[in-house]
Amino acid sequence: xxxxxxxxxxxxxxxxxxxxxxxxxxxxxxxxxxxxxxxxxxxxxxxxxxxxxxxxxxxxxxxxxxxxxxxxxxxxxxxxxxxxxxxxxxxxxxxxxxxxxxxxxxxxxxxxxxxxxxxxxxxxxxxxxxxxxxxx
Numbered sequence: 001x002x003x004x005x006x007x008x009x010x011x012x013x014x015x016x017x018x019x020x021x022x023x024x025x026x027x028x029x030x031x032x033x034x035x036x037x038x039x040x041x042x043x044x045x046x047x048x049x050x051x052x053x054x055x056x057x058x059x060x061x062x063x064x065x066x067x068x069x070x071x072x073x074x075x076x077x078x079x080x081x082x083x084x085x086x087x088x089x090x091x092x093x094x095x096x097x098x099x100x101x102x103x104x105x106x107x108x109x110x111x112x113x114x115x116x117x118x119x120x121x122x123x124x125x126x127x128x129x130x131x132x133x134x135x136x
Contacts, residue, residue, distance in 0.1 A: 001086065001106070004051035009104045014133035016048040016126075019087045019098040021056040021080075026115045027097040037119035043126045048101070053083035055096060101129030109133050 001017070008015045020027040034040055044050060057080035066077050069085045076082045088094045091112060100112045109132035113125050 001051055001053060004049050005102075005104055005106060008049040011049060013047060013049050014109060014129055015102045015104075015106075016044065016050045016129075017100040017102060018050065018052040019083070019091075019093075019096050019100070020052050020054055021096050022054055023056055024096045029117070030097050030115060033117050034119045034122050037122075039123045040119050040126065043123065043130070047126065047130050053086065054080055055084040055087065055094075056080045057083065099125070101126070101133070103133060103136060109136075 001015075004015050004017075018027075035044065057078065059079045061077055061079060061082060065082075066075055067082075068075050069089065071085060071089050074081075076085050084094060087098060090106065091098070091100055091108070093112065093114075095114060098112055098114050101109045103109055110125065110128045113122070116122065
């Protein structure tokens, strides 16, 4: 996420956060049926810095990066646990898929969306996020 925010600052684009999981069937369906729509895909490629945060990634964090969550008071030791903690503490949600459009400080620009197979509504979400970013 930090790398995406830094890249977004350099390119002056908003960040599209994809909270996802390796084992998330609905996530794959969104990618296959909505993200592949030409109007969605062109906007994602052109208008956003995209970051996928996998909440089920079991890769261990270096011990120096372990921390205790303010949400559940548990020590976060994996990339997935950290990503899930980011999702719930910053964006008040713990279901996937979940899509957030944020500014360079990680602040929401528009209301996030979740599983919805209508590409036209997804295009509207992307357009609203881009416009909110440009008006800041």
